[in-house]
Amino acid sequence: MSFTAHLIYFSPTGTTKKITTSIAKGLGAKRVVDYDTTLPGSSVETDLNDGVAIIGIPVYAGRVPELCLQRMQTITAKGLPCVLVALYGNREYEDALVELRDFATGQGFKVVAAGAFIGEHSYSTHERPIAEGRPDAKDLLLAVQFGQQVATKIEDGNFDTPEIAGNVPYKDRVQFGGVAPETDRDRCTLCGKCAESCPTGVITVTEKVATETDHCIMCCACVKACDVDARPFNHPRIKERRAMLLANCSQPKAPEVFI
Ligand SMILES: Cc1cc2nc3c(=O)[nH]c(=O)nc-3n(C[C@H](O)[C@H](O)[C@H](O)COP(=O)(O)O)c2cc1C
Numbered sequence: 001m002s003f004t005a006h007l008i009y010f011s012p013t014g015t016t017k018k019i020t021t022s023i024a025k026g027l028g029a030k031r032v033v034d035y036d037t038t039l040p041g042s043s044v045e046t047d048l049n050d051g052v053a054i055i056g057i058p059v060y061a062g063r064v065p066e067l068c069l070q071r072m073q074t075i076t077a078k079g080l081p082c083v084l085v086a087l088y089g090n091r092e093y094e095d096a097l098v099e100l101r102d103f104a105t106g107q108g109f110k111v112v113a114a115g116a117f118i119g120e121h122s123y124s125t126h127e128r129p130i131a132e133g134r135p136d137a138k139d140l141l142l143a144v145q146f147g148q149q150v151a152t153k154i155e156d157g158n159f160d161t162p163e164i165a166g167n168v169p170y171k172d173r174v175q176f177g178g179v180a181p182e183t184d185r186d187r188c189t190l191c192g193k194c195a196e197s198c199p200t201g202v203i204t205v206t207e208k209v210a211t212e213t214d215h216c217i218m219c220c221a222c223v224k225a226c227d228v229d230a231r232p233f234n235h236p237r238i239k240e241r242r243a244m245l246l247a248n249c250s251q252p253k254a255p256e257v258f259i
Pocket of ligand 1: 091092118121122176
């Protein structure tokens with residue numbers, strides 16, 4: 001198809017980005033424009049008026065992370081067709097997709113399809129794997145096929161918004177912060193990749209690594225960006241959460257699409 005696909009996403013550990021990219025492939029867009037809103041200062045102010053948008057977010061406690069909404073609020077449209085993606089860590093996505101639908105509609109997009117896909121949980125470790133390695137090849141293929149279905153729907157001139165799973169009012173927001181990954185000084189090489197990957201810019205690297213925990217969103221970008229495993233996240237709250245996820249969410253879930 002001869003349109004432009006606008007990829008708008010927030011993706012600290014990269015799984016949301018992978019799925020939105022595969023959907024764009026399936027759409028068959030001539031040109032793909034990336035709006036990666038993950039890092040501080042990455043917001044762009046733009047009003048989109050041609051093509052199709054794909055808006056992707058990770059699910060945090062069954063909701064859209066507040067930071068995503070802040071980073072994306074400067075992107076508006078005038079009725080541009082849009083595909084929504086909620087990436088979740090194999091627990092539940094709860095009200096995230098309906099919240100994203102309402103946000104996107106408020107920004108001027110016309111929601112024509114939505115999908116909930118699964119990605120490796122931010123708290124997953126090799127020892128305690130939760131949806132490890134997802135999205136896998138099968139997930140990515142499903143995302144491409146979903147993109148193809150959306151392209152057909154648009155070509156047919158059908159811009160209806162489908163019914164999307166989730167509740168309004170949304171579940172209460174959980175406040176994050178106060179705890180953050182730590183630095184293992186014996187392993188740390190002071191390379192700075194943790195600071196470069198942090199969406200809230202709370203990590204400072206000098207002769208040691210300092211983390212300002214109050215504004216950490218616990219996304220684990222720094223944990224996964226570290227090549228030498230020097231960012232363990234083993235606060236008792238996280239250990240408890242990991243144990244709950246392992247006990248209750250080990251059965252692989254399948255992506256769900258609404259079109
Ligand atoms: C603070 C926090 C809360 C999360 N809440 C949920 C949740 O409610 N349900 C779920 O299945 N996964 C949850 N996850 C996991 C993420 O949705 C999942 O790892 C996602 O793939 C991350 O996307 P990204 O790779 O684009 O950063 C949570 C992760 C974090 C850091």
